[in-house]
Amino acid sequence: MSIIKTADLKRSFSMGTQSVEALRGINLDVNAGEFIAIMGPSGSGKTTLMNIIGCLDTPTSGKYFLNNQEVSKLKDDDLARIRNKEIGFVFQSFHLLARSSALDNVMLPLKYAGEKKNIATERAKASLNDVGLQDRMSHSPSELSGGQQQRVAIARALVNSPSILFADEPTGNLDSQTGDDVMALFKQLHKNGQTIIVITHEEDIANQAERVITIRDGLIESDKLVHENE
Amino acid sequence: MLFVESLYSAINSIRANATRSFLTSLAIIIGTASVIAMIAIGEGAQNALNDEIDELGGRVLSVYASQRKRGGVTYGSNPLIIKDAEALRDDTKVDWKITPSIEGSRQIKFGNNNMSAGISGHWTNYFDIQGYKISSGRNFTENENLSRKRVAVIGPKVATELKTSPRTMLNKELLISGVPFRVIGILESEGSSGWRSPDDNVYVPLLTASDRIYGRKTVNSISVSISNDQNIEEAMVAIEQVLRRQHDIGPGVDNDFRINDWSQYSDLRNEAVAIFTILITGIAGISLLVGGIGVMNIMLVSVTERTREIGLRKALGATHRAIMMQFIVEAMLLCLLGGIIGVILGAGMYYIFSSFQEWAFYIPLGAIIGSITFSAAVGLFFGIWPARRAAKLDPALSLRYE
Numbered sequence: 001m002s003i004i005k006t007a008d009l010k011r012s013f014s015m016g017t018q019s020v021e022a023l024r025g026i027n028l029d030v031n032a033g034e035f036i037a038i039m040g041p042s043g044s045g046k047t048t049l050m051n052i053i054g055c056l057d058t059p060t061s062g063k064y065f066l067n068n069q070e071v072s073k074l075k076d077d078d079l080a081r082i083r084n085k086e087i088g089f090v091f092q093s094f095h096l097l098a099r100s101s102a103l104d105n106v107m108l109p110l111k112y113a114g115e116k117k118n119i120a121t122e123r124a125k126a127s128l129n130d131v132g133l134q135d136r137m138s139h140s141p142s143e144l145s146g147g148q149q150q151r152v153a154i155a156r157a158l159v160n161s162p163s164i165l166f167a168d169e170p171t172g173n174l175d176s177q178t179g180d181d182v183m184a185l186f187k188q189l190h191k192n193g194q195t196i197i198v199i200t201h202e203e204d205i206a207n208q209a210e211r212v213i214t215i216r217d218g219l220i221e222s223d224k225l226v227h228e229n230e
Numbered sequence: 231m232l233f234v235e236s237l238y239s240a241i242n243s244i245r246a247n248a249t250r251s252f253l254t255s256l257a258i259i260i261g262t263a264s265v266i267a268m269i270a271i272g273e274g275a276q277n278a279l280n281d282e283i284d285e286l287g288g289r290v291l292s293v294y295a296s297q298r299k300r301g302g303v304t305y306g307s308n309p310l311i312i313k314d315a316e317a318l319r320d321d322t323k324v325d326w327k328i329t330p331s332i333e334g335s336r337q338i339k340f341g342n343n344n345m346s347a348g349i350s351g352h353w354t355n356y357f358d359i360q361g362y363k364i365s366s367g368r369n370f371t372e373n374e375n376l377s378r379k380r381v382a383v384i385g386p387k388v389a390t391e392l393k394t395s396p397r398t399m400l401n402k403e404l405l406i407s408g409v410p411f412r413v414i415g416i417l418e419s420e421g422s423s424g425w426r427s428p429d430d431n432v433y434v435p436l437l438t439a440s441d442r443i444y445g446r447k448t449v450n451s452i453s454v455s456i457s458n459d460q461n462i463e464e465a466m467v468a469i470e471q472v473l474r475r476q477h478d479i480g481p482g483v484d485n486d487f488r489i490n491d492w493s494q495y496s497d498l499r500n501e502a503v504a505i506f507t508i509l510i511t512g513i514a515g516i517s518l519l520v521g522g523i524g525v526m527n528i529m530l531v532s533v534t535e536r537t538r539e540i541g542l543r544k545a546l547g548a549t550h551r552a553i554m555m556q557f558i559v560e561a562m563l564l565c566l567l568g569g570i571i572g573v574i575l576g577a578g579m580y581y582i583f584s585s586f587q588e589w590a591f592y593i594p595l596g597a598i599i600g601s602i603t604f605s606a607a608v609g610l611f612f613g614i615w616p617a618r619r620a621a622k623l624d625p626a627l628s629l630r631y632e
């Protein structure tokens with residue numbers, strides 16, 4: 001079952017008189033349950049692509065279907081609701097609210113979903129439990145290690161049970177050991193059926209996914225399956 | 231839930247920038263504090279004034295001669311005379327007490343000290359009407375009035391000003407314009423109420439003043455004390471009827487006297503207090519306006535500083551409305567806290583002021599609720615623009631913001 005389908009997706013940014021074409025025609029199909037890595041040199045358009053398929057941005061031209069619904073024409077608040085329900089984001093720099101506890105950070109998407117407080121608290125606790133942080137719930141980000149902070153961010157991304165989990169350089173700010181832990185967590189999630197798209201620079205991170213897509217100059221250069229042969 | 235989250239985020243943000251938040255709300259604090267202090271002072275002044283008027287004799291009317299006019303032309307004045315007072319006294323339709331007053335000042339001398347003092351002549355009921363008490367000695371009698379006896383009751387300050395004590399002066403001779411008078415009574419100190427001070431005046435029987443001191447039958451005023459169960463308006467109508475008959479004033483002709491009603495005087499002063507209050511409230515309003523602009527400014531700074539946070543919240547599903555609410559709640563909370571601190575400060579200022587003035591400490595509840603509500607409204611108004619700016623931020627761009 002296809003959850004993401006794009007047709008000739010283009011995105012250009014105008015900077016004064018110049019115009020940068022970040023995406024120049026992306027055709028991509030993603031099925032439910034896939035674990036994809038997107039690679040490519042810096043400035044190739046990886047983040048731009050993630051923003052569009054993550055409904056943070058809209059394409060300049062082309063079509064985008066999420067769960068068979070065309071979203072490229074939707075209004076801002078409808079996109080906000082789709083992000084809230086269907087998409088979970090994990091960022092390189094964690095993006096946690098510094099003055100809120102881990103639990104409050106994880107509850108945030110549920111608050112925007114209008115969930116009742118007791119239900120939200122239960123689900124956020126369960127989500128923190130899933131990433132192994134059940135005994136760090138009341139800690140604020142500054143009291144957590146980088147790996148723990150990223151796990152809080154992952155718990156937050158998953159708390160609304162999204163169709164897709166996006167991670168833009170999730171291990172970029174972590175040492176290799178903690179990076180591997182995060183990837184192990186992703187693999188675990190994938191095994192439980194979670195669709196995951198990870199953007200990365202690192203070959204060995206990418207090779208832990210099932211499918212690797214390489215982007216260059218706003219176009220897909222290659223798209224291949226990884227064979228589990230170590 | 232969303233509101234709670236907004237409130238929570240607002241409290242966090244204000245706490246994280248405590249100094250900045252305090253400085254920002256300073257204008258709101260000052261504005262609210264001055265509104266509270268001024269309204270309380272206005273109220274206190276009004277109460278003090280009302281007390282003063284009651285003391286002056288809220289139920290004592292004074293009648294004075296005034297210009298006689300007909301069709302805009304002045305005919306000169308027709309003075310009040312003792313007979314007018316007698317006519318009022320003899321009219322029994324209204325339950326009132328009457329005394330005419332002849333007033334002026336003369337040189338007085340006791341021992342080797344002399345001074346100029348107010349000397350007034352009245353009927354015997356004058357002290358009763360004014361509510362003055364005699365602390366030692368006695369009042370003059372109707373007989374002493376009729377036989378123009380040279381007796382005087384003095385206010386306690388007369389003695390001090392003549393460099394002696396009231397005790398020494400009692401039953402001694404006081405020279406008024408060189409004529410000896412016997413001091414038969416001393417008044418209790420009344421303190422000064424308004425511009426009059428009964429304490430430094432000398433009181434003599436009316437006819438003594440009329441024949442022996444001033445040599446005239448005209449009186450300066452007639453005091454009319456109306457008993458508590460009588461209506462003041464009706465009494466004024468009755469005075470008018472009697473005096474118009476006495477002065478032979480035909481229909482259509484204006485009165486040649488005026489009745490001074492203390493409550494009118496109080497209305498006038500109340501009006502002045504009200505104008506003062508409006509003025510100060512206006513100034514306070516301007517400072518709240520300036521405060522509001524300061525809050526708007528700091529909220530715009532806050533939106534810029536928190537661009538990445540806004541981007542994140544949007545990525546997690548915050549709608550336009552949710553972001554608007556977050557920043558409006560923050561602006562309102564900032565102003566609301568300023569308003570509450572301002573109320574406390576203003577109450578404190580008034581507390582100190584009222585204790586100096588020996589006024590009762592009282593702040594109208596309406597003023598407290600009104601000024602806190604108003605400061606929150608200032609936050610709402612000046613928070614809208616920054617909040618809109620935050621809500622309109624592009625999420626993808628905001629997440630990239632450094």
Ligand SMILES: Nc1ncnc2c1ncn2[C@@H]1O[C@H](COP(=O)(O)OP(=O)(O)OP(=O)(O)O)[C@@H](O)[C@H]1O
Pocket residue numbers: 013014015020021022040041042043044045046047048049627
């Ligand atoms: N908001 C923007 N305004 C102007 N140009 C932009 C904007 N966003 C991206 N670009 C440009 O689009 C191109 C692609 O950027 P993008 O961030 O997608 O690259 P990336 O593949 O994620 O790179 P990196 O690996 O360094 O994160 C770059 O040339 C970038 O300068």
Ligand SMILES: [Mg+2]
Pocket residue numbers: 046047048168
């Ligand atoms: Mg990128």
